[in-house]
Amino acid sequence: MALELMDRDPGPRLLLHRPCYGRHPPDPACHPGLWTGGRYGESVVDAMDQALDRLVAEREIDGVVLVGYSGGGLLARLLAARREDVRALVTIAANLDHAAWTRRHGYLPLEGSLHLADGPPLDARVLQWHLVGARDPVVPPAMVRQAARHDPHARVEVVDGVDHRCCWVEAWPGLLERLQEQLGEALETTPPDGH
Template identity: 40%
Template structure:
């Protein structure tokens, strides 16, 4: 639905412009952001949920396609009331994807920017990391692979998108690297640490620790993050044990939502400094 704002007299033209921008729906804002980068937003139909993604132009089939997974978005309207629309109000993850010089896709999560009959509050609260969500994202990756002809994926997950990146990597053979930004690497430990209601119906990445120990991964943690404290990544690291290739980076002066544009420009093209497992 397009929200309309009343026109103001000519003397307030600038104010009207600002108000009109503020009245854009989250989907309109995403479309405008993509258009500003010469791209467009398209729809992927999966079994239960339509998903929005940024349609990048690539000259030839890339060997590796980087896919950015959105965070939890606007999951809660108040501490006790789920939101009616989980679409992110800040488009930081989309901006990172659109600014990336290598072939990259921004992929929204189920029920973000677009609704479907299966969209119920449980899908962005307790079941935000459920099998249904993973199935939908996995079907989207399959379709992207057919469209772009890439052989493998790198998944970049922000906040709760970090848990989904790990879970997808554990389920697929074509994910060769995972990077997370302020990633929720263990939703169970996150809920326990912050004394939140357990996420009933959600999966836990550490259930697949043996598989994940073989996945190349880098986790960028914000020292000033209060929403996903660095202690969550520290717990994940301890529980994961000896891994084939992993890097954990603590970032001073970065918060959950601030400082990522500059930070990611520094890290996005850097190879991992691997910790190699000993046989």
């Protein structure tokens, strides 16, 4: 899904996987904890943060907009809390509260993973837009709304005609256009020193 959404975005972009996800052949350092109970853990978020640091430095990127789908949305939110260069965070069908998500589906708790509620809310200067499909049975709108309450400046939008997988690609160009407008407005109202 992430690649399909990226394909619809005309701007500069890159895909950052969590460690050991999508690797062929698998890295010998990979272990099951990195894609099971610790998939949102400190070592995963730290590795992604370091990789993003390298990419930002290599490409001389001034500001970052993080976009994450499903579990990638939670990882993007955890990354945003660590970085001062994040201008916006967009999550799509994201299980922002993995404890509520595992309880809902009867999965084992993700014991090695970080919880948003344990950290501070994001800085108000970071535009937050949490998108969820009106028909999403995997991460229902009520679950996203509840988790987003941790961030008083977060905006949750329920997208009609969309579930967890279906129709995001078709809806993305219009959503992206609105995001770019909002981001432009937010940057215009933020002083250069960020205060």
